[in-house]
Amino acid sequence: MALRLAPHRAFVGTAHVIGTMGLLASRIFSRVASLQFDRDELIRNLYRMGFQSMPIVIVTALFTGAIMVVQAAPLVNRLGAHGLLGWAAGFGTLREVAPLLTALMISGRVGANNTAELGTMVVTEQVDALRILAIDPISFLVAPRFVAITLTLFIATIFADVLALLGAAWMGDLLLGVAPATFYNGLTSGLLGVGDVTSGMLKSILFGGLIGLSSCQFGLSVTGGAPGVGRAVNATVVASATGVFVIDYFVSFTL
Amino acid sequence: MNAGPTPNNEAPFEAATPVGFIAEFGATAMALGRTARELYSLFVRTLYYSFRGKREPGAVVTYMFEIGNRSLFFITVVMGFIGMIMVYQGGAQTKRVLPDLTLLGANFIELLIRDFAASIGGLMLATRVGAGIAAEIGSMVVTEQIDALRMCAADPVDYLVKPRFLASIVMTAVLGIWSAAVAFLTGMATAFVWFDVSPRTFASLLLVDSVDLGTGLAKCIAYGAAIPIVSAHAGLSTFGGSEGVGTATTRAVVNSSLAVIVLNLIISAASFLLFG
Numbered sequence: 001m002a003l004r005l006a007p008h009r010a011f012v013g014t015a016h017v018i019g020t021m022g023l024l025a026s027r028i029f030s031r032v033a034s035l036q037f038d039r040d041e042l043i044r045n046l047y048r049m050g051f052q053s054m055p056i057v058i059v060t061a062l063f064t065g066a067i068m069v070v071q072a073a074p075l076v077n078r079l080g081a082h083g084l085l086g087w088a089a090g091f092g093t094l095r096e097v098a099p100l101l102t103a104l105m106i107s108g109r110v111g112a113n114n115t116a117e118l119g120t121m122v123v124t125e126q127v128d129a130l131r132i133l134a135i136d137p138i139s140f141l142v143a144p145r146f147v148a149i150t151l152t153l154f155i156a157t158i159f160a161d162v163l164a165l166l167g168a169a170w171m172g173d174l175l176l177g178v179a180p181a182t183f184y185n186g187l188t189s190g191l192l193g194v195g196d197v198t199s200g201m202l203k204s205i206l207f208g209g210l211i212g213l214s215s216c217q218f219g220l221s222v223t224g225g226a227p228g229v230g231r232a233v234n235a236t237v238v239a240s241a242t243g244v245f246v247i248d249y250f251v252s253f254t255l
Numbered sequence: 256m257n258a259g260p261t262p263n264n265e266a267p268f269e270a271a272t273p274v275g276f277i278a279e280f281g282a283t284a285m286a287l288g289r290t291a292r293e294l295y296s297l298f299v300r301t302l303y304y305s306f307r308g309k310r311e312p313g314a315v316v317t318y319m320f321e322i323g324n325r326s327l328f329f330i331t332v333v334m335g336f337i338g339m340i341m342v343y344q345g346g347a348q349t350k351r352v353l354p355d356l357t358l359l360g361a362n363f364i365e366l367l368i369r370d371f372a373a374s375i376g377g378l379m380l381a382t383r384v385g386a387g388i389a390a391e392i393g394s395m396v397v398t399e400q401i402d403a404l405r406m407c408a409a410d411p412v413d414y415l416v417k418p419r420f421l422a423s424i425v426m427t428a429v430l431g432i433w434s435a436a437v438a439f440l441t442g443m444a445t446a447f448v449w450f451d452v453s454p455r456t457f458a459s460l461l462l463v464d465s466v467d468l469g470t471g472l473a474k475c476i477a478y479g480a481a482i483p484i485v486s487a488h489a490g491l492s493t494f495g496g497s498e499g500v501g502t503a504t505t506r507a508v509v510n511s512s513l514a515v516i517v518l519n520l521i522i523s524a525a526s527f528l529l530f531g
Binding site: 088252 | 332397501
């Protein structure tokens with residue numbers, strides 16, 4: 001746990017975590033750049049992390065799109081701005097809500113699971129066994145997972161963009177009587193640009209990298225048996241969630 | 256408390272035939288129904304013990320510290336950034352359609368109180384608190400401490416779930432209010448620095464009414480009740496050694512986040528339809 005209440009400990013702990021993550025990142029990038037990672041493991045992980053997370057992504061996106069319209073409803077009624085609903089929902093979804101919420105759900109499902117898996121392997125000394133067999137754990141275990149998580153989040157965000165807008169259009173029709181055609185017009189009337197979409201996509205890639213990196217890092221540095229795995233999972237979800245919001249802030253301000 | 260394995264956890268690649276697909280779909284639906292029934296039963300038992308159970312002095316306070324104070328730093332960081340992001344994005348977009356930003360603060364505070372403070376705070380607590388509860392209870396299940404409790408005639412629901420449930424309800428409400436305060440302050444600073452909206456104009460409670468306040472608090476309490484129940488259920492249905500604890504933790508995080516999102520939609524829609 002890096003995040004304690006005592007400020008000096010929190011500071012040193014955070015610096016330690018960021019430093020070790022940087023080292024791990026440089027190792028992963030050197031393997032990925034020279035294509036020294038296990039393709040079969042990558043495909044297996046893509047199936048487990050990506051394909052099997054789709055139900056959660058779909059449910060989350062539909063519900064968040066609907067929630068956004070419910071939240072905007074009093075404002076829309078007050079201003080009589082029914083034609084702008086599509087624009088507002090599109091802007092919020094594409095830039096912030098879809099990448100953020102998808103990252104949080106993927107961090108909960110995939111990131112936590114990844115830490116638990118790697119942590120269990122470390123605790124049961126399977127990673128040491130790999131080293132003995134002259135198999136590089138980074139290129140066999142870590143790099144494929146990192147690539148798989150980043151790709152998963154990127155693709156899931158594209159799905160979430162579309163589905164959240166569908167949920168928003170449906171809720172707008174149901175609650176405010178905004179016809180889907182009006183919603184679509186608001187979405188495409190020129191107030192939204194390609195920049196809004198690419199900003200969300202860029203965020204999703206950064207979030208994916210962060211989740212992949214922190215979940216691998218916390219999983220590999222597990223100490224203290226099975227309770228240690230639980231602590232590491234907890235630390236991963238906390239670090240991923242905090243990091244996602246911090247990155248979001250900086251990307252929002254620079255773009 | 257036996258939820259069985261999650262049906263599509265390690266689904267084989269060849270499950271793509273139509274019959275296999277339908278079978279998998281049915282299995283998922285049945286597992287969902289079973290989980291819903293178990294959650295309901297756990298909730299009712301927890302409520303029963305909240306009024307009728309043994310009083311263990313200090314237990315609730317311990318968990319209040321564990322759930323509340325330990326999450327304070329995390330919640331403060333996240334909500335601080337959320338306040339800045341929301342005001343910046345909202346202001347930048349509003350400037351494209353409307354020339355004046357005097358109502359930026361009023362609208363932001365209304366949204367914050369009605370939804371974001373409770374919901375983003377709830378999502379954050381769902382990951383941190385949910386993972387903690389499931390990992391604790393799950394490792395107790397794996398090391399057979401739950402069975403030992405049952406042998407001592409102590410119901411694990413009374414002994415483990417109830418104090419966490421009560422502590423979580425109180426601390427989620429407290430942290431919801433704290434989240435609103437933090438996000439409000441950082442939002443005010445952002446509005447002043449980027450859009451020249453003076454803090455006096457920004458801090459306007461013009462649009463906040465009792466419905467907004469009631470909706471926000473109702474959300475806090477609903478999340479506070481749902482998170483420990485869902486996570487404790489995931490923890491209690493752990494199976495398969497230390498690896499199972501990891502799976503249970505994941506399930507707790509995902510399910511309590513989903514619970515927060517679903518409850519958010521239900522409460523928001525109900526409040527909009529009932530009170531406009």
